[in-house]
Amino acid sequence: MARPRRPLLSRDRIVETALALVDAEGLTAVSSRRLAAELGVQGPSLYNHVGTMDELIDAVVDAVLAEVDTSMFGTLSPENPSWRSALENWAQSYRAAVAAHHEIVPALASGPGRRPHALRIADAVFGGLVAAGWPRREATSVGALMRYFVTGSALGSFAGGFPSDAAVYDRDYPHLNEAHLLAERQQRIARDAFDTGLKALLDGLELRYAGLHD
Amino acid sequence: MARPRRPLLSRDRIVETALALVDAEGLTAVSSRRLAAELGVQGPSLYNHVGTMDELIDAVVDAVLAEVDTSMFGTLSPENPSWRSALENWAQSYRAAVAAHHEIVPALASGPGRRPHALRIADAVFGGLVAAGWPRREATSVGALMRYFVTGSALGSFAGGFPSDAAVYDRDYPHLNEAHLLAERQQRIARDAFDTGLKALLDGLELRYAGLHD
DNA sequence: GTCTATATAGCGATAGAC
DNA sequence: GTCTATCGCTATATAGAC
Numbered sequence: 503m504a505r506p507r508r509p510l511l512s513r514d515r516i517v518e519t520a521l522a523l524v525d526a527e528g529l530t531a532v533s534s535r536r537l538a539a540e541l542g543v544q545g546p547s548l549y550n551h552v553g554t555m556d557e558l559i560d561a562v563v564d565a566v567l568a569e570v571d572t573s574m575f576g577t578l579s580p581e582n583p584s585w586r587s588a589l590e591n592w593a594q595s596y597r598a599a600v601a602a603h604h605e606i607v608p609a610l611a612s613g614p615g616r617r618p619h620a621l622r623i624a625d626a627v628f629g630g631l632v633a634a635g636w637p638r639r640e641a642t643s644v645g646a647l648m649r650y651f652v653t654g655s656a657l658g659s660f661a662g663g664f665p666s667d668a669a670v671y672d673r674d675y676p677h678l679n680e681a682h683l684l685a686e687r688q689q690r691i692a693r694d695a696f697d698t699g700l701k702a703l704l705d706g707l708e709l710r711y712a713g714l715h716d
Numbered sequence: 717m718a719r720p721r722r723p724l725l726s727r728d729r730i731v732e733t734a735l736a737l738v739d740a741e742g743l744t745a746v747s748s749r750r751l752a753a754e755l756g757v758q759g760p761s762l763y764n765h766v767g768t769m770d771e772l773i774d775a776v777v778d779a780v781l782a783e784v785d786t787s788m789f790g791t792l793s794p795e796n797p798s799w800r801s802a803l804e805n806w807a808q809s810y811r812a813a814v815a816a817h818h819e820i821v822p823a824l825a826s827g828p829g830r831r832p833h834a835l836r837i838a839d840a841v842f843g844g845l846v847a848a849g850w851p852r853r854e855a856t857s858v859g860a861l862m863r864y865f866v867t868g869s870a871l872g873s874f875a876g877g878f879p880s881d882a883a884v885y886d887r888d889y890p891h892l893n894e895a896h897l898l899a900e901r902q903q904r905i906a907r908d909a910f911d912t913g914l915k916a917l918l919d920g921l922e923l924r925y926a927g928l929h930d
Numbered sequence: 931g932t933c934t935a936t937a938t939a940g941c942g943a944t945a946g947a948c
Numbered sequence: 949g950t951c952t953a954t955c956g957c958t959a960t961a962t963a964g965a966c
Binding site: 533555 | 940941943
């Protein structure tokens, strides 16, 4: 085939397909040839729409971050300074987005990169906190430390994925049912730890906020 | 050279050299050939001591975790229930270990894997918290959530490394000095966020601890 | 039983034809 | 804008030297 009348590929379609592939088979399944095959195309064709493979993975991560809801920060103001519920809502939304694509986790850690939605999120959080009465310098710290906790939770909870690990469990737990129970139990523990940590963190921040405003 | 009288390689020496290589040139510099060259040996020779390259990286990560100090947890008891300072000390030690080898960060995120020291750490934390009066179920959550925050901080603070990014900054900030200032500033922000978050988290946990014991 | 040598398969990426 | 062809790279398996 030579040049088709209408493009077969687009950057969006590539990113979309790559995310589906990551979800289904993990990050290592994404190679130029494999992904191209999924798109009904030859490997090098991708490079007309994407600079490098690393850049593509970055775009896939950003697509996941696009699902994070920061809308509540936009409603904050001196009259409605409910920053606590905004942070809580955002943290849960972030966790849910990563949980829905847990194979992406290792890539999440590879630096901030150039990820528009990461910036959008950081900006929304910072703006909301300032609007709710946090000093700018404090708001920077709070935004960062909340991000630390949320991403750390995502990593700790979902990294290394259980599904693909089933074979490993098998050696020690010959009954697959038990392996599933183990994974579920681990998930419940992670959920509890996240909720407990989020509450403790927000409680601690309320103390700090009160200390700043007396 | 054929078989030498005395082994040139050992697993420890390989891991040690790999860590030095990671520190100096980053994770991507570690390939079988490159690492073997560093050891004065041919690439495939490594496979006599190491299963796969991934397993080696896991061992390198574990070597970093070996530097994390958990000794204070061993001193906790009903008579000395100072779990707060033990957690604080441990968190700072963890951060310091990762900071000393920040190029390792992306690997830190690739699942728990089989890392003996990670288990040692989790066990020490859990044991100390229980000795200090935390119920077992709560201690599990607290250990996990603290790990979330600490690893998330390490990732957020050190991922993507600044040194190798200098070229990227260059485009927007033609003066290298400014790039350095930027990196330093970013480091100070991360440090502030970590300290603020650690304090808030521990404050929140003290509230919880008090709630459990009345 | 530890190393070297060789070979396979797959990777990202580029060049040039159409 | 997609193709074919190709380069140089990688991890890893296997065979054989000593």
